[in-house]
Amino acid sequence: MLIYLARRILAVVPVLFGVTLAVFSMLFLVPGDPVKMMLAEFVTSPDQIAQMRAQLHLDEPLPQQYGRFVANALRGDLGTSIRSRRLVATEIAENVGNTAQLALASMAVAVAIGVPLGLLAALFRNTWLDVGSMVVALLGVSMPSFWLGLLLIFVFSLHLAWFPATGGGDLLHLVLPSLTLGTIASAIIARLTRSSMLEVLGQDYVRTARAKGLAWWGVVVRHALKNALIPVITIFGLQFGNLLAGAVIVETVFSRPGLGRLIVGGILAKDFPLVQGTVLFIAAFYVMINVLVDVAYAFVDPRIRVG
Amino acid sequence: MAEGPNLARRLVRHRGAVAGLAILSALGLLALGAPWLSPRDPIKTSPRTALQAPGSGYLLGSDQFGRDVASRVLHGARISLVVGLISVSIAVGIGAPIGLVSGYYGSRLDAVLMRVIDVLLAFPGILLALAIVSVLTPGLGNVMIAVGLAAVPTYARLVRASVLSAREQVYVEAARAIGGRDRTILTRYILPNVVAPLIVTATLGLGTAILSAAALSFLGLGSQPPTAEWGRMLAEGRDYLREAWWISTFPGLGIMLTVLAMNLLGDGLRDLLDPRLKV
Numbered sequence: 001m002l003i004y005l006a007r008r009i010l011a012v013v014p015v016l017f018g019v020t021l022a023v024f025s026m027l028f029l030v031p032g033d034p035v036k037m038m039l040a041e042f043v044t045s046p047d048q049i050a051q052m053r054a055q056l057h058l059d060e061p062l063p064q065q066y067g068r069f070v071a072n073a074l075r076g077d078l079g080t081s082i083r084s085r086r087l088v089a090t091e092i093a094e095n096v097g098n099t100a101q102l103a104l105a106s107m108a109v110a111v112a113i114g115v116p117l118g119l120l121a122a123l124f125r126n127t128w129l130d131v132g133s134m135v136v137a138l139l140g141v142s143m144p145s146f147w148l149g150l151l152l153i154f155v156f157s158l159h160l161a162w163f164p165a166t167g168g169g170d171l172l173h174l175v176l177p178s179l180t181l182g183t184i185a186s187a188i189i190a191r192l193t194r195s196s197m198l199e200v201l202g203q204d205y206v207r208t209a210r211a212k213g214l215a216w217w218g219v220v221v222r223h224a225l226k227n228a229l230i231p232v233i234t235i236f237g238l239q240f241g242n243l244l245a246g247a248v249i250v251e252t253v254f255s256r257p258g259l260g261r262l263i264v265g266g267i268l269a270k271d272f273p274l275v276q277g278t279v280l281f282i283a284a285f286y287v288m289i290n291v292l293v294d295v296a297y298a299f300v301d302p303r304i305r306v307g
Numbered sequence: 308m309a310e311g312p313n314l315a316r317r318l319v320r321h322r323g324a325v326a327g328l329a330i331l332s333a334l335g336l337l338a339l340g341a342p343w344l345s346p347r348d349p350i351k352t353s354p355r356t357a358l359q360a361p362g363s364g365y366l367l368g369s370d371q372f373g374r375d376v377a378s379r380v381l382h383g384a385r386i387s388l389v390v391g392l393i394s395v396s397i398a399v400g401i402g403a404p405i406g407l408v409s410g411y412y413g414s415r416l417d418a419v420l421m422r423v424i425d426v427l428l429a430f431p432g433i434l435l436a437l438a439i440v441s442v443l444t445p446g447l448g449n450v451m452i453a454v455g456l457a458a459v460p461t462y463a464r465l466v467r468a469s470v471l472s473a474r475e476q477v478y479v480e481a482a483r484a485i486g487g488r489d490r491t492i493l494t495r496y497i498l499p500n501v502v503a504p505l506i507v508t509a510t511l512g513l514g515t516a517i518l519s520a521a522a523l524s525f526l527g528l529g530s531q532p533p534t535a536e537w538g539r540m541l542a543e544g545r546d547y548l549r550e551a552w553w554i555s556t557f558p559g560l561g562i563m564l565t566v567l568a569m570n571l572l573g574d575g576l577r578d579l580l581d582p583r584l585k586v
Contacts, residue, residue: 014422014425015422015425015426015429016429018422018423018425018426018429019426019429019430021426022426022427022430023438026438026441026442029442030442031443031444138567138570138571138574139563139567141514141566141570142514142563142566142567142570143563143566144518144521144522144525144538144541144559144562144563144566145522146521146522146525146538146541146542146559147541147555147559147562147563150541150544150545150548150555150556150559151556151559153548154548154552158548158549238431241431241432242431242432244431244432244434245431245432245433245434246432246433248433248434248437248526249433249522249525249526252525252526253545263437263441264437264526264527264528266441267437267440267441267445267528268445268527268528272441275438275441279430279434279437279438282430282431282434283429283430283431283434284429286429286430286431287429
């Protein structure tokens, strides 16, 4: 187990290294002069451009710039936003809570809808319950989150006035965004739960448990579901990443503060340090989450550690 | 893939695939005929007839600039289908060769290519496309490039996995034993094994690409006004949700229907072409 852990964690280092390299090169892949582009809206003198260049260390050789970028990132320094003139790390710190809250709440919604839906579909295979659940899941994977968000705003805030349409802060503001994101993620979880459950239900040990006279529900919950959820756990990592990315869109729909709004605002304002820092943060976080999921998976399923 | 007619027959019996195909054909026809079917010019404004409810005058209503929503939705179908096709072509065109080479030659080259793919996969969901658009500057063309490039890892990995399993087959060994060249072996014996999963994934990928592209446009990073693009239309209708629900509802319905059709067809093709992939 320890060897597995060590190997898994070591494997992350080159990936993170690559991620920093990719994010670092963003600035150099911009067609034209990034500094002029960033300052396009201001009246600038050549002096100011040179000053900006120096401030971003763009006058140094590339390897040195990259070294500085990594060293700073390791110390938590992601540079300074061009628009707000504040530290990118500060901007992220102020917004990460909102996004994490949204992602976690959405995950809860996704599991609460997805697992029962998939379970029902598997247990009542080929009945209208199965077909119905899978049609719902299919609609879920096909629906644009921003559209679902607008529909929910239309029904639950404009008509019923149950929840606020936009903004962030208290729990009431969290309901519609997490419902939007969670419903869409639940579709994938429902499909996965169904197929995984069907596979487990066909296993010998389930038949044995039934044959020795155990109650059907007992077998389903204690023997089948427990094993069927193992692959569902692995997709959590992936899903969590998708939720973080999906938050980018949903935050815009609901005008909710968070990392997504930070990135989109940054892109529209050509605030490259802000975009780079936030993208780097999310990617690094996502990589870490995946390691955690892998490790959790190895705990749940001993077969993994050997392989 | 030699089972052409047989496959067609089985496809026709697959209810989901037929439904998907039917919706797609209808959408394709509507998209092709958009210039002739549209009741009005999709970008011509007429402030005096702004925010008309759906009805006899405007079939699906008019937006805040008095533009005909029905005509805009029809033209939007064109854009979404083209954007989806081009994005997926970019993704397959770059991803498949990478996977092919990486899986077939293996060793160092494989290790390097897969590390690069691993790095790209570290950017979840739409984040990679966002990062690419931010570098390329917003616009519909760049959205296609960004969505396409962001999907490259998916195809590279898929093709590599198919190649790896095909490479071990006895007939490939036999072909090598009788002195077949790499090129021949790759195209004649390995490629056919890759095609089935690739078709399935690309069909499903069309739906994903259309969703991502519409999302980027919704965020204001894709198509620019006054283009009649579905994602953009949703964003423009957002502020008029209370007075005119139809501005954003119909384009959203369009996106969902298109993606749904791709998913139905993709799932159907997967059932028929590659039962092993069944999720």
